[in-house]
Amino acid sequence: MTGFQWQTDEEKRLETPAVEAALPGRRRWRVVGLLLATIGIVALVAYQLARRQVAAATMAIEADVLSSHELVMQAARRDDAGLLTALLSGRDPKWTATQRELAEQGLLLNYPALGLQAQGQAGRVAGISLSPDLLQAEVRLVRPYVITESSGLTETVWLSQTAVYRQGADRWLYAPPDEASWGDPVTNRGERLTLIYPERDAAVAERLAADLERQLAELCLAVVACPEEFHLTVRLETDPAVLLELADPMTVLANGQELRLPAPSLVGRPVDEAGYQALRRGYAAQVVSAAITGLVGYRCCEQFLFYQALLANQLRLLELRPWPLTPADYEYLLNYSFPFNLSLLGDAWRISDPEEVGSEMWRLAHAVVEFTVGEDAELSAIALQRDQMDNGIRLSTLVANTFNSRWKLWRRFIYQRSLSGHLAAPPPLPEQDIQVVCTPFDGPGSQLYRLSPQTEEWTLERDSEFFFMMTPLPGGGGVVLQELGLSNQLFLWQEGQEELLYTFYDSASQFFSQPDPTGRRLVLNVTVGQNGLTHLLDLAQCRSGECELQPLPAWPIWSPDGSYTLLHALGNFDLTEPGRLSRGDSQGNNRVDLGTGSHPTWLDNETYGYIRRSPAQAFVTATVADDQTELLFTAVDLLNSFSDGDRLAALTIEGITASPADPNLLAALVFNPQLGQESYQVLFFDRQTRQAALQFRLDSVFAALEGFSPDGRWLLIRSFNPLGRTGSQAWALYIVDATGREPVMTLPTPREHFFNLDWSADGRWLLLNFDGFFDLVVLDHPVGPGLPYHRLIFHDRPGCSNAGWINKQ
Numbered sequence: 001m002t003g004f005q006w007q008t009d010e011e012k013r014l015e016t017p018a019v020e021a022a023l024p025g026r027r028r029w030r031v032v033g034l035l036l037a038t039i040g041i042v043a044l045v046a047y048q049l050a051r052r053q054v055a056a057a058t059m060a061i062e063a064d065v066l067s068s069h070e071l072v073m074q075a076a077r078r079d080d081a082g083l084l085t086a087l088l089s090g091r092d093p094k095w096t097a098t099q100r101e102l103a104e105q106g107l108l109l110n111y112p113a114l115g116l117q118a119q120g121q122a123g124r125v126a127g128i129s130l131s132p133d134l135l136q137a138e139v140r141l142v143r144p145y146v147i148t149e150s151s152g153l154t155e156t157v158w159l160s161q162t163a164v165y166r167q168g169a170d171r172w173l174y175a176p177p178d179e180a181s182w183g184d185p186v187t188n189r190g191e192r193l194t195l196i197y198p199e200r201d202a203a204v205a206e207r208l209a210a211d212l213e214r215q216l217a218e219l220c221l222a223v224v225a226c227p228e229e230f231h232l233t234v235r236l237e238t239d240p241a242v243l244l245e246l247a248d249p250m251t252v253l254a255n256g257q258e259l260r261l262p263a264p265s266l267v268g269r270p271v272d273e274a275g276y277q278a279l280r281r282g283y284a285a286q287v288v289s290a291a292i293t294g295l296v297g298y299r300c301c302e303q304f305l306f307y308q309a310l311l312a313n314q315l316r317l318l319e320l321r322p323w324p325l326t327p328a329d330y331e332y333l334l335n336y337s338f339p340f341n342l343s344l345l346g347d348a349w350r351i352s353d354p355e356e357v358g359s360e361m362w363r364l365a366h367a368v369v370e371f372t373v374g375e376d377a378e379l380s381a382i383a384l385q386r387d388q389m390d391n392g393i394r395l396s397t398l399v400a401n402t403f404n405s406r407w408k409l410w411r412r413f414i415y416q417r418s419l420s421g422h423l424a425a426p427p428p429l430p431e432q433d434i435q436v437v438c439t440p441f442d443g444p445g446s447q448l449y450r451l452s453p454q455t456e457e458w459t460l461e462r463d464s465e466f467f468f469m470m471t472p473l474p475g476g477g478g479v480v481l482q483e484l485g486l487s488n489q490l491f492l493w494q495e496g497q498e499e500l501l502y503t504f505y506d507s508a509s510q511f512f513s514q515p516d517p518t519g520r521r522l523v524l525n526v527t528v529g530q531n532g533l534t535h536l537l538d539l540a541q542c543r544s545g546e547c548e549l550q551p552l553p554a555w556p557i558w559s560p561d562g563s564y565t566l567l568h569a570l571g572n573f574d575l576t577e578p579g580r581l582s583r584g585d586s587q588g589n590n591r592v593d594l595g596t597g598s599h600p601t602w603l604d605n606e607t608y609g610y611i612r613r614s615p616a617q618a619f620v621t622a623t624v625a626d627d628q629t630e631l632l633f634t635a636v637d638l639l640n641s642f643s644d645g646d647r648l649a650a651l652t653i654e655g656i657t658a659s660p661a662d663p664n665l666l667a668a669l670v671f672n673p674q675l676g677q678e679s680y681q682v683l684f685f686d687r688q689t690r691q692a693a694l695q696f697r698l699d700s701v702f703a704a705l706e707g708f709s710p711d712g713r714w715l716l717i718r719s720f721n722p723l724g725r726t727g728s729q730a731w732a733l734y735i736v737d738a739t740g741r742e743p744v745m746t747l748p749t750p751r752e753h754f755f756n757l758d759w760s761a762d763g764r765w766l767l768l769n770f771d772g773f774f775d776l777v778v779l780d781h782p783v784g785p786g787l788p789y790h791r792l793i794f795h796d797r798p799g800c801s802n803a804g805w806i807n808k809q
Helices: 002-078 081-085 093-104 199-222 241-247 250-254 273-295 304-317 327-336 343-350 359-375 381-390 393-402 407-417 539-543 635-640 673-678
Strands: 124-130 136-148 154-167 172-175 185-189 193-198 232-237 258-262 432-438 446-451 458-464 467-472 479-483 488-494 497-504 510-515 521-528 531-538 549-551 555-558 564-568 579-585 592-602 607-612 618-623 630-634 652-658 665-671 680-686 691-698 702-708 714-721 730-737 745-748 757-759 765-770 773-778 789-794 802-807
Touching (some): 002 081, 002 124, 002 154, 002 172, 093 241, 136 273, 154 273, 185 199, 193 199, 232 273, 241 258, 304 381, 359 381, 407 773, 407 789, 446 467, 497 539, 521 555, 531 539, 531 555, 592 652, 607 652, 630 635, 665 702, 680 714, 691 730, 757 802, 765 802
Parallel strands (some): 193 232, 232 258
Antiparallel strands (some): 136 154, 432 446, 479 488, 488 497, 521 531, 531 549, 564 579, 579 592, 665 680, 702 714, 730 745, 765 773
C-alpha cells in the first residue's frame, strides 16, 4: 500500500509538473498557428493581388484588342483600304491581299450576293478569348444585317462572327484564323446536291444541305424538268477569296455543275431562326442560279444583261430574292427612257461584259423582261432563256414589240410601279379641265372633249368634219379651233359655247396661231400655196361682228403685258435666223426700225433685246422710251466670264430669254462644235453684275430655248438627243432650276418636233400630250433628286393630238 501510495503520490507529483510544463508548448503551437495563418493571409493577399494584376493585364490586353478591332470596323464601314492595310497581319500575304481587295470593293462586312447588307453600327461584342501565351485573341461579336424579302419588305437579322487578332510589334493586328480551327472537310451527298463543308460549320451546314436539296427538288418539279443525272456540287470554302468571286455576277454563270460559296463562319453564323432563314435564302439563290444556268445550257456570257434579268425574275417567283428594281428605278425610267427607243435596247442586247452595263441599260433590260414575261401568261423565263441560247429571235422580237405595238401598255406598266404612281400625298390638281381635240386616223370626223383630271371623265362637247388645230388662250379662258371643210373656219370655244370668228374663202390651207398675253389678239401664219403670210386677228372685233384679218409684215413677239411688239421680218415663227427687226405697238403698227437681228425677246414690259451679228455677235438691249441700243454682252464676254475649267475655245449665242420673275436674269444657250456631244451649254447672265455662270451642258445634236415657267423658276430647253441622258432617239425637255436647289431634270416628249406644252393657270402643272396618255408634271414637288412628280392619265381615244388647260365651266 505504502509503495502503492508512493507511486500514487509520485504520480500525482509527477503529473502536476507535467501539466505545468505543457502550458508553454501550447503557446508555441498557438504562435505557430498564428504564424501559419499570417502566412496564409499574406499568401492569399499576394494571390489576390497577383490575380488582380493578371486581370488588370488581361483587361489591358482586351482593351488593346478592342481598340484595334474598332479601327478595323471603322476601316470596313468606310471601305478604307489604306487604314485597313496598317491593321492587317502579314503572316499570310494572300489572305492580306484579299482583305485589302474586299475593303476596296466594300465587301468586308457586306455580302450583297447573299442578300445581306450590314447596318451602320459596329455590332455587339459578345466576348474575347486570349490564347495561353497572350499572343492571339478571338473577338466574338453579333452583327445586324438588313435583308429584303421577296415581297420587298425589309427585316433585320443577327449573325455571329469571330475576328482573330495577333500581337504585332506595336499593336494587335487583324489576322487569319488557324487552319486547324476549321476542322476536317465533311461531305454530305444527296440525290441532287453534294455539299462539302468544314467541320466547324457542321451544325449549320447539315441543315443547309437538307434545305438546298428540297429547293432543287422544287425547282425540278415546278420550274424546269431536270434529267435524272442532274447533280450539283457545292463547296463551302474557308478562303475569303470566295467572297470576291461571289461578288462577280459572272461566277454563277460560268461555274457549270460545281459552285464555290463561303462557309457560314466566313459570313456569320445565325443566332436564331430568322438569321438562318436569311442565310438559307442567300445560299439557295446562288444554288438555284447555278442549277438553272446549267440546265438551260447558258453559254457565258451571251446577252448577259437579259439573261441576268430573266434569272432575277425566276428568283423572285421562287421567293428567294426581291425584284432588283425599286420605285425609284421605275421613276428614272419614267423620266429618262422614252418608249420609242430601240437603239439603247440593241446595245443592251449585245452586251457580254458586265463592265459595259450602264445604269440606264440595266434598268431598261430588267423592266423589259418583267413586262414581257408578265404580259404573256404562256411565256416563262426558262422558255425565253432556252430560246436565247438557240437563236434569241423570240426574246429579241418581244423586246422590240415592247417599244412598238405595246408601248402604251409599257408606259402604264412603268408608271404603276414608279414613285409618282405610289405617292401617298400627291400635289393637288389645278381647278381646271383639259380641252382635247381627237381626230381618229381610221375614222371620219373630229371630236372636241373636255377631260376632268380629277375624275378622268371625258365629256364630248362638239363633233366636226375635221379640226386641224386648237390654240389654248392664256389663263385657260378658252380655245380657238380651226375647222377644215368646204371652207376653213376659226371658232372660239368658251364655257361650252361656240362662236364663229372668221371664215377663209380663199385657198388658204392651214395655219399656225399664237395668242398675245392678254388673249385678245391672235397672230396667224396662213399658208397660201407655198407662202406663209402673217396676219393679226382681233378677237374682240370678231365677237362684235367687225372681224378682219390685219396683214403684218413680220411675226410679232409681244411684251409681257401685250402693249408692244417686236416684229421679225422673215414672216414666220423661226426667229433664230437674222432678219429685219422693228418695234411696234400692240397691233404691230407705228413701227420703229431696229436694224437686222435675231432671237428678239422682251426683258420686261418696256425693255427688249436681240442678238446682233455684226461686227461681232452680241446681245443688245433697248427700251421703248427711245429705242437706243446698249451693248449688254458679246460672245467673247461670255467666254471670258468662265473659269479656266469651264472655258470654251469658241462659242456662238443660239438663244436668249429672260425670267418673267426677274428681268435681270437672262438665260443664254450657246453652241461650240468643238465639244462633240456636249456642244450646247446653258448659261445664266446677271444684268446687274454682268457675270455669266455655266449651268448645264447638253449632250444633244440640237437644242432650243422653250423659255421659263410662268413663275420664273424653271428654264425649259427643247433638245434632240440621240443616245444621251434620255437613252433614246427622241425629243426631250431639259429643265434647269434657276434657284439651283434641284438638279437638272429631263422629261421625254412626243416624237413630233411640234408638240403640246401648256402651263396651268396657277403656273404649276405642265401638260404634255402623248398618243394614248397625258403627262401632267409638277416640277416643284420632286419625288427624288432630279425626278419631278408625274400624274399620267391613260386613254384609248386615237388621234388626240391637241390638248390644253381650260377653266372649269
